[in-house]
Amino acid sequence: MAWQSLYALGRRLRKGRERGDAPSGVRPSIPLALAAGLAFWAACACAVSAGEHLGAGGCMLLALGCAAAALAALPLLRAPRGAYAAAMLVATLAGALNGAAGSAMLHAQGEVPTAEAVPFVLRAVEDGSETAYGRRVLAQVEEGFAAGAKVQVLFGGDADVLHGQRFVAEGSLQAVSGSSAEFLWGKGCVLQLRAQEVEHSPGQGVRDAVAAVRAKAVERIGSRGGQDAALVAALACGWRGSIDDELSCAFKAAGLSHLIAVSGAHLSLVVAFASAVLGALRCPRAAAVPLQAALILSFLLLSAASASAVRASIMAFCAMGSFFARRRPSSLSALGVCMMVFVALDPFVAVSVSFALSTLSTLGIVLFGRLFQCWIARAMRWAPRFARDALALTLASNVAATLYGSALFSQLSLVAPVSNVVAAPLFAPSCIGSVAVSLLAGLLPDIPWEVLQAGCVFPGILARAVRACAAVPYASVAVSWSPLAALAASGAIAAALYRLWPVPAAQPQARTPACRQLAGVAAVCALTMLLGVAVAPGLFGGDRCAQMVMLDVGQGDAILLRGSEATVLVDTGNKPALLRQALARNGVTSLDAVVITHSDDDHFGCLADLKGVVQVPSVMVAEDGLSCPCASCETLRSDAEVLVGRDGLVGLSAGDRMEMGSMSLEVLWPVAYCHEGGNGDSLCLLVLVDADGDGATDYRGLLTGDAERGELASLVQAGALGPLDVLKVGHHGSKNALDERTVKSLDPTVSLISCGENNRYGHPSAEALALLEEAGSEVFRTDVHGDVACRFDSDGMEVR
Secondary structure: OHHHHHHHHHHHHHHHHHOOOOOOOOOOOOOHHHHHHHHHHHHHHHHHHHHHHHHHHHHHHHHHHHHHHHHHHHHHHHOOOOHHHHHHHHHHHHHHHHHHHHHHHHHHHOOOOOOOOEEEEEEEOOOOEEEOOEEEEEEEEOOOOOOOOEEEEEEOOOOOOOOOOEEEEEEOEEEOOOOHHHHHHOOOOOEEEEEOOEEEOOOOOHHHHHHHHHHHHHHHHHHOOOHHHHHHHHHHHOOOOOOOHHHHHHHHHOOOHHHHOOOHHHHHHHHHHHHHHHHHOOOOHHHHHHHHHHHHHHHHHHOOOOHHHHHHHHHHHHHHHHHHOOOHHHHHHHHHHHHHHHHHHOHHHHHOHHHHHHHHHHHHHHHHHHHHHHHHHHHOOOOOHHHHHHHHHHHHHHOOOHHHHHHHHOEEEOOHHHHHHHHHHHHHHHHHHHHHHHHHHHHOOOOOHHHHHHHHHHHHHHHHHHHHHHOOOOOEEEOOOOHHHHHHHHHHHHHHHHHHOOOOOOOOOOOOHHHHHHHHHHHHHHHHHHHHHHHHHHHHHOOOOEEEEEOOOOOOOOEEEEOOOOEEEEOOOOOHHHHHHHHHHOOOOEOOEEEOOOOOHHHHOOOHHHOOOOEOOOEEEEHHHHOOOOHHHHHHHHHHHHHHOHHHEEEEOOOOEEEOOOEEEEEEEOOOOOOOOOHHHOOEEEEEEOOOOOOOOOEEEEEOOOOOHHHHHHHHHOOOOOOOOEEEOHHHHOOOOOOHHHHHHHOOOEEEEOOOOOOOOOOOOHHHHHHHHHOOOEEEEHHHHOOEEEEEEOOEEEEO
16 A cells, blocks of 8 residues: 555656646654654663663663653643653653663673583674674574574684575674674674684575575676676675775765665665656556565565665655655654664664664655755756656755764765765666666576676766766865764754755745745855865964874874975774774875885775875885785785875885975885785884974984884894884884883883774783883873874974
């Protein structure tokens, strides 16, 4: 019935347009169900976030308190006045109760680790991924001990595990600890299992058959190679493992990352396009309804009916119902009910990034889709209807989600408005073609690829359009703001748009007061953004004093060097969001070079992610790193080429010198590779600062990468090193980083240690800290102090 109603409403709307009627832009009312759903979601998210730190007992007390308060508030619902406020209060307390109870149950799961290794039967709830230390996948225990619990499985071998697949792993359950504990808590997981390898063990049920179809499709498409095929797998199956860094960075820089994640807004665009095509073909309802239903079911099949895909499908119904229907409050109420049901079934959905972005996008479509449709219809009368509708849906979906997404990923696309206009008409046909290709590849594995290749045409065009948008200089910038602040700003923008509701005037020449107000607000916002981008670098670059800034990027290295004439980044860490936040805090929009000390992931892992965020002309590595055949060096070269191209990759040798105005860098090490680009082959850079411009060195610093006491001792014995003002301690302050003789020879005034909070390696070591303390060196650590800036001028060195 839902599909028939949707189709009938679409036909009425199409007939109205054929008569020349403009789309209705009446502002919808906000129903209680939507407000209650938002309150329930927000309260549950707060309770889940707090529950991680409260412990099982604290969570139970919170749950009992919320339950008692909710029961006490129930009589208020019958009051003649204030029933709306009472309902909001009850919804808030119920959400907090749900989050606290779920947190208490999760704490209880964490108290059942096993001491001995036993086999577990598990089913993947996400696609597995490869890390620098092996493979990992989030799975749910299906049988026996701890059945129903979510577990992070860490394993070796070459086997891929995709969502929905059933497998066996042998190991002992352990409580999650360290820096990953907070991340996994948000996924409802407090246990991990280490296994040597995993063995696939498919069952005979429907879930196993669905997972097998998706796995075959992903394998068949992925085996073809090429980024057009990789984009097909991402659009239809949600599989992004085959997309290379270059295309992934292009989608981020263009502000189109949401297109390669199955969401409510994603499916809404596809269904809208299908509805427009079927309407243009005069397809009878008896055929159109099953076809549109089959399209949604195909997405569910190719995503292995993941929870996120099921949620997205239901939200797509809400969004499209509001887009075609005249009674949008009913769709808003349905969306509010969906929020409460999803969060009630799994409290940890409340803190899920994908759920938040999908819900906010869908809410934008439901609230503002028809308003944008009015404007697009007025401005683009010449465009085909499906193109206008796709653009209206796309713009509406971004109202509430853009700022929040930029805060989560620490990247704001400045070309997003244009790139969304370009991509909107291409996206839906790309998705439909991708679904057709993936279904045929999964169900008919013997079908020739040449037959399937036709479905890659639109994805290929979309990929080229995205790359073109991302290639615009300063397509995106790094940002550092709180997700809560961004969410509040998004709410304020949505509230202002809802309050003004600037419907276009009946006459093209007329302008309503609301339109004029909106135009003024938009102009001020655009001017503010442009001024921010133009002025922010000057706020930091105006200080011409030389600086060495140790950026807080977690368990990794990233050192920003600022001379009077150049800015250089030494290493990048391996957490893209943290690096982008650090660059934004320091007002960096362009770099003269990136130097990578060696090929460990925690030193170059974010290299490719700089593409589209900052302007970089060259990447510099040790000369031997240009030809080293080891896998890590090959990956380093590949990532460097993504960022700057093959011609931008430069080799450095001992004795080379880089001039940066008031600062210069001299390469001391390595003379030649002895460890295949490992720790002992790290570039060691002597930093020389001429603070007063008289040509003499006033300050000396040393950047060591992961070089340890052996390499430093060799440099000291060779007479290349003497007393230092600043020492970046090697290998994050490991126990082998320093020895007593080297510390005495270097006698650093300030020592910098870059390490992640509660890292699993125990960095920095007690031995290294004791040696530095005994030498009288002042130690600064990123896990304690965050970013640490050493500022050099003629009056002295300042550390802040």
